[in-house]
Amino acid sequence: MRSPRIGARLGSGLAAALLVATGLAASAPTALAQAPASAYAGIVPAPVKVTPNASATFTITPATRIVVQPGVETAGVGSYLGQLLRRPTGFALPVTPSTSAQANTISLLLTGADPAVGEQGYQLDTTADRVVIRATTPAGLFAGVQTLRQLLPASAESARTQRGPWTVPGGSVLDHPRFGYRGAHLDVARHFFPVETVKRYIDEIAAYKINTLHLHLTDDQGWRIEIKSWPKLATYGGSTQVGGGPGGHYTQEQYKEIIAHAASRQMTVIPEFDMPGHTNSALASYAELNCDGVAPPLRTDIAVGYSSLCINKDITYKFVDDVVREIAALTPGKYFHLGGDEAHATSDADYNTFMTKALPILAKHGKTAMGWHEVAKAKPAAPTSTVIQFWDTKASNPAVAEAAARGNKVLMSPANKAYLDMKYNASSPLGLNWAGYIEVQDAYNWDPATYAQGVGESSVFGVEAPLWSETLKTLADIEYMAFPRLPAIAELGWSPASSHNWDAFKQRLAAQGPRWDAAGINYYKSPQVPWPTTNPGSCDNPAWESAKIYTGGTLVSHGNHEWRAKWWTRGDEPGSTGRWGVWEDLGSCA
Ligand code: TNX
Numbered sequence: 060m061r062s063p064r065i066g067a068r069l070g071s072g073l074a075a076a077l078l079v080a081t082g083l084a085a086s087a088p089t090a091l092a093q094a095p096a097s098a099y100a101g102i103v104p105a106p107v108k109v110t111p112n113a114s115a116t117f118t119i120t121p122a123t124r125i126v127v128q129p130g131v132e133t134a135g136v137g138s139y140l141g142q143l144l145r146r147p148t149g150f151a152l153p154v155t156p157s158t159s160a161q162a163n164t165i166s167l168l169l170t171g172a173d174p175a176v177g178e179q180g181y182q183l184d185t186t187a188d189r190v191v192i193r194a195t196t197p198a199g200l201f202a203g204v205q206t207l208r209q210l211l212p213a214s215a216e217s218a219r220t221q222r223g224p225w226t227v228p229g230g231s232v233l234d235h236p237r238f239g240y241r242g243a244h245l246d247v248a249r250h251f252f253p254v255e256t257v258k259r260y261i262d263e264i265a266a267y268k269i270n271t272l273h274l275h276l277t278d279d280q281g282w283r284i285e286i287k288s289w290p291k292l293a294t295y296g297g298s299t300q301v302g303g304g305p306g307g308h309y310t311q312e313q314y315k316e317i318i319a320h321a322a323s324r325q326m327t328v329i330p331e332f333d334m335p336g337h338t339n340s341a342l343a344s345y346a347e348l349n350c351d352g353v354a355p356p357l358r359t360d361i362a363v364g365y366s367s368l369c370i371n372k373d374i375t376y377k378f379v380d381d382v383v384r385e386i387a388a389l390t391p392g393k394y395f396h397l398g399g400d401e402a403h404a405t406s407d408a409d410y411n412t413f414m415t416k417a418l419p420i421l422a423k424h425g426k427t428a429m430g431w432h433e434v435a436k437a438k439p440a441a442p443t444s445t446v447i448q449f450w451d452t453k454a455s456n457p458a459v460a461e462a463a464a465r466g467n468k469v470l471m472s473p474a475n476k477a478y479l480d481m482k483y484n485a486s487s488p489l490g491l492n493w494a495g496y497i498e499v500q501d502a503y504n505w506d507p508a509t510y511a512q513g514v515g516e517s518s519v520f521g522v523e524a525p526l527w528s529e530t531l532k533t534l535a536d537i538e539y540m541a542f543p544r545l546p547a548i549a550e551l552g553w554s555p556a557s558s559h560n561w562d563a564f565k566q567r568l569a570a571q572g573p574r575w576d577a578a579g580i581n582y583y584k585s586p587q588v589p590w591p592t593t594n595p596g597s598c599d600n601p602a603w604e605s606a607k608i609y610t611g612g613t614l615v616s617h618g619n620h621e622w623r624a625k626w627w628t629r630g631d632e633p634g635s636t637g638r639w640g641v642w643e644d645l646g647s648c649a
Pocket of ligand 1: 491
């Protein structure tokens with residue numbers, strides 16, 4: 060897996076990636092050969108256009124300042140950039156408002172951007188004495204900041220002060236997304252995740268220009284948010300989870316905290332309340348929601364399709380109205396997801412009745428509906444404003460094609476490509492496999508605009524990577540399933556279709572590995588990706604050897620990091636079991 064020739068292979072791969080990303084013709088090999096193994100060629104998602112300038116390098120020093128266009132929103136992006144860079148550099152990096160770029164600054168400006176950047180794109184120019192990011196919106200500046208991060212050494216991702224130097228290679232980027240919506244979904248119902256875990260996941264996916272977090276807040280096994288008018292939903296319905304653990308729920312204050320954190324990462328939260336199926340936790344909490352007036356027991360198994368709200372009771376719609384009213388009032392985003400999937404315990408006629416009554420409740424509270432693709436079958440048809448989330452494993456789904464023909468937009472999450480909870484292969488320790496195994500190349504090799512029959516580019520709302528949590532209990536578990544596949548889906552959502560190329564992508568992905576190592580992200584080291592070779596012995600410790608026995612407290616170097624054995628270990632590769640595994644990551648050696 061780790062051959063000494065990887066360095067050489069990486070060099071040529073980077074040149075190939077550069078070729079794709081810049082759109083240069085294959086007839087310019089000399090120019091490419093002269094280009095350094097440029098950080099510009101390693102950016103994920105691939106930018107629309109990069110133009111490295113090997114003769115200039117900007118270096119962040121203790122005197123560097125961050126300049127922001129006057130205004131609160133831009134100041135927010137500036138202070139975020141400051142937070143990112145202060146920890147590894149140890150520099151002060153003050154943020155000062157000004158309308159122009161100055162020497163020894165990183166400037167975030169809302170003026171002068173190439174109009175091609177649109178609402179979410181940016182332009183980044185690095186010369187010897189400054190970095191200037193220009194955009195038309197704070198979201199664009201934020202995207203530019205994510206690109207800048209990837210131009211810095213990997214150790215810039217460390218939470219502890221590192222040595223530097225903090226160089227940004229000279230060059231320019233002009234960039235804008237293919238789709239306006241690039242989402243990640245997180246199931247906090249099957250296993251509950253605390254606020255800090257959700258915030259950390261937001262931070263990790265924002266780095267790949269994901270701009271929407273779809274929170275799956277309710278399911279059979281748990282109701283995860285306080286509803287003041289129906290308090291038992293959270294206190295009882297949220298009191299367990301898959302496997303029988305204690306579960307948990309967010310207070311409305313905590314939900315607002317998640318939304319505010321997402322907003323500071325230019326990300327919108329879409330709440331999902333899955334109905335009329337996937338509702339056992341609600342039915343267990345309130346007997347009156349059941350047709351027979353009897354509350355079922357809480358469930359901690361992973362079966363699906365057995366629960367349904369009682370379609371012909373008025374109280375069901377009072378319940379829907381109360382939930383939507385309370386949550387809509389706390390949710391700044393336009394969209395509200397009503398689930399609608401796998402309602403196998405609801406007859407088609409009842410399903411239609413439910414959607415006919417429930418969808419207008421969303422509109423009444425000022426929200427536009429999203430639903431899993433079963434919603435496309437509802438009769439009368441859901442309004443054309445309803446976004447249909449495609450999760451099929453088959454390319455042919457006539458109901459979705461008909462909805463697209465009526466004018467509904469379709470969010471692409473095919474389960475056999477984009478589901479981050481599917482195992483990578485038969486030996487993956489986590490995940491399910493009902494939609495197949497999804498290696499990194501499978502997650503990457505599809506086109507959102509041609510995948511589903513009858514759903515062309517103009518019908519595609521965007522892409523989303525769902526992460527269901529039946530088998531996932533911790534942040535490390537989430538990270539292991541999301542990385543490296545989430546960046547693959549993020550690239551499908553952001554990068555031009557013309558840049559799509561697995562051989563180039565895997566090289567760019569490889570360049571992310573040291574960043575995840577430095578950040579302490581627990582990723583799957585797919586054998587499909589030529590991760591850079593390690594740099595043994597660059598710390599003042601012996602290199603880790605897989606055959607050796609180590610006792611607790613021993614220090615080794617591995618993957619350009621320093622590690623301390625937490626207890627007796629043999630054969631456990633540092634980093635392979637997560638941040639708090641057998642080895643403690645003491646940080647990058649850089
Ligand atoms: C199907 S996809 C589901 C979820 C499960 C998931 C597991 C969809 C809309 N429903 O309830 O958690 O499979 O992969």
